[in-house]
Amino acid sequence: MKTRDVIASAVQNTFRSKLRTSLTVIAIFIGAFTLTLTSAIGAGISSFIDSQVGAIGAPGVLTVTPVPEDAPADDGPAVYDPDRATGGASIDGPPGMAGGGMNQADLDRIAEVPGITGVTPAVTLPVDFVETAGSQRYELTLDLATGLFIPDLAAGAAVADVDERQLQLPADYVEALGFADAQAAIGQPVTLGVTDAVGGHHEVEAVVAGITNPGLMNLGPEGNQALADALLAAQRTGVTGEATPVYLAADASIDPASTPEQIAAIKADLVDAGFQGMTVADQIGAFKTVIDVVTSILNAFAVIALLAAGFGIVNTLLMSVQERTREIGLMKAMGMRSGKVFGLFSMEAVFIGFLGSAIGAGVAIATGLIAAPLLAEGLFAELPGLEIVRFEPLSVAIIMGVVMAIAFLAGTLPARRAARQHPIEALRYE
Known part of the structure; x- marks a missing residue:
């Protein structure tokens, strides 16, 4: 019997007991469905986190803060x-x-x-409020753009080192300041309020250069050097003498x-040297760890389901061997070798594993593609760019391969039992 004949016979024999095979396939389906979906969720969230980190140039930046020399050990x-x-x-x-x-x-x-x-020192600029003509005044914590970070922009461009006073705002300021959308805010004037050292109030004009998308690593409002100079000049009104700049943190660039x-x-x-440095990856590491732990727990349940399915395969094939004892004896009496008999029953196990994993992966992909847009527009609407599920062909193929390997191992015992049947004794079996 040729290999293709063994495969064709295995596929045909699998459906001899449709109910028993279907129940086994369902058990495999549950495990494959869970593994495929949780793997896609983990890949989607990890990709989103990586894109957020990469979008702000994190691989080349350390946030440095001082460590007091006399800080107690506790x-x-x-x-x-x-x-x-x-x-x-x-x-x-x-x-x-x-x-x-x-x-x-x-x-x-x-x-x-x-x-x-x-x-580059991290500088927070003194701002009391921001407003446009006809809008309310809103609080604003403004940072000086260092150029080390690449903002995730919804519209416009990052603030530049030009003479024009430029401002970069998060997306949640767009509607509040009366703009129709992010694109409509680009190039529009805004007013920033600041208080000087003697209590006087000043207003500084600027234009909106860019609007950033909300995300895990939201940089917040930023201004360029021209805007910073104007705000600091307004703040220093009435001050005599030189002031020593004090910085709470600094951005150190590395390779x-x-x-x-x-x-x-x-x-x-x-x-x-008395400082501590952290990458953005350090700061969000705990978040990724939680995601990995949750994904691992879900995968563990899927593995348990697959192990249960493995026992189902053993039971299915053992029953099949018992029911087909005389058939096995006839095949061996006609010259079919033990290796071919072993291969026949092993192929049946692999085919059952293939059915369960293919159906499970297919349903998981369909479920993910249907649910992802709904969740993106609802529950995760505040995280644009989040790909809730990310189905990678290689991962799906690996999951199917693993399931089929488990099925093969589960079918080893019944296949060996069938291969070791003595043809005379098998033909006498009632």
């Missing part, structure tokens, strides 16, 4: 040191200032750490191709 409050006060800090003093701030000397120390190619070991070495050197 993470309690640090003892007050008057020498670290903002006003009295020497530019040659230790890193870190009051409230965890940094001065220019701290930035210089960070820049000296091997592996760091540049340092985007740095390996995890190299990044770890840079972090260690920063700790030795």
Whole structure:
């Protein structure tokens, strides 16, 4: 009997007991359906997280903050040191200032750490409110755009280093400020309110350069250097003398191709210098861990279902061997070797596994494609760009292969039992 004849005979024999085969296929279907769907959900969420991290240039950026030298080991409050006060800090003093701030000397120390190619202080600009003609006033926490991050834009462009005062706003400001949509806000004037050192109120005009999509790593409102200069000039109205800039954090740029070991070495050197550095991946690592754990738990239930299906395959084929004992004896008496008999029953097990996995994967894909748009427009409407399920052909093929391998292993015992049948004894079986 040729191989193709063995396959054709196995497929035909599978449907001899339709009810028994169907029940076994259903058990395999449940496991394959769950594995395919949870794998797609995990891939979709991981892809969304990676895209959010990649969109802001995270592979090449470390957020650096000072670590107080006298911070207690139990993470309690640090003892007050008057020498670290903002006003009295020497530019040659230790890193870190009051409230965890940094001065220019701290930035210089960070820049000296091997592996760091540049340092830009994270600056929060003084803004009381933002408004447009006819709109209400809304609170605004505005940062200076450093150029290290690539915003995920819904419309327009990132703020640029030009003379025009430019502002970049999140999508939730569009409707509040009276714009029809994100595109309609581009190039429109807005007014920013700021209070100076002696209590006077000033208004600074700017234009909207870009609107960012909401997401995991929302950068928030940002302004360019021209807007920052105008706001700081308004704030310093009435101030005499020079003020020492204080920064709460800094963005340190590194080689985007740095390996995890190299990044770890840079972090260690920063700790030795009195600072701590974190990538965006570090900050969202716990979130990804939760997703991975939930996916693993769901996959575990799917594996349990597949193991139960494996026992179903064993039972199905053992019953088939018993019912076809005389047939097996006849095939062996006519010259069919034990290996071919083993292959015949093993192929039946594999075919049952193929049916269950193919139907399970197909239904999972159909369910995902139908449910994904509905969830994207409803429950996950606040996360544009989220691909709730991501079916990757390779993953689906691997799942089907694994299910078929489990089916093959489950069919090994019945197949060996059939292959070891003695033709004379089998022909005498009643």
